[in-house]
Amino acid sequence: MVEKISIILFSGAMDKLMAGAIIASGAVANGLDVNIFTTFWSLLQFKKSGAPKPTLSPDAGNMADLVMKTMKEKKVPSWLDTLKQISEIGNVTIYGCAMFADLMGIKKEDLDPIVKDVIGVSQFVDMSKDAKMTLFL
């Protein structure tokens, strides 16, 4: 059986989404399957339109503007592009959280097609129970 990891994306902060995408890349490089569950603020960032303007987590403090500017200048790929790139290389499956989607009236069609399905927490925990590692970001 192929080994796998789970990543729960909670924060919508761009730096945390980026960390998630980069860790997922590391997993794919090591031949691991990756299941990602996006809920709350991260789910909003997967919306095709009307996603809140991306910001950095509060940890960035007064560095935020400089980091944003530097990333733009150095053409760092977006976290979403990174997820798309690694989906072509390995088995990366992204699920939207049904609870938050229902709450906010978000349909699967409203989300980037990289989100394969909208599922409940129980199903995601079930697919995570034999994962090698599970991260909550």
Added chain:
Amino acid sequence: MDEIKPTKVVDARRSFCPGPLMEMIKAYKNSKVGDVISVYSSDTGTKKDAPEWIKKSGNELVGVFDRNGYFEIVMRKTK
């Protein structure tokens, strides 16, 4: 080194960790056994990660070469 002609060159300069590694793996997956893949990168994480990946995956690391302002990682697909 000069006598080994790469089958594929992946120019991942200006791309950041783990970009060059992922581009290398993508090229690897689309290659045949015996192909030589050369990756240009200026990212320091890749300089360590890519040779590690090549060895761990059971392929051949031909070498890591310092070029002017970047480095070149050369691998041969053996499986």
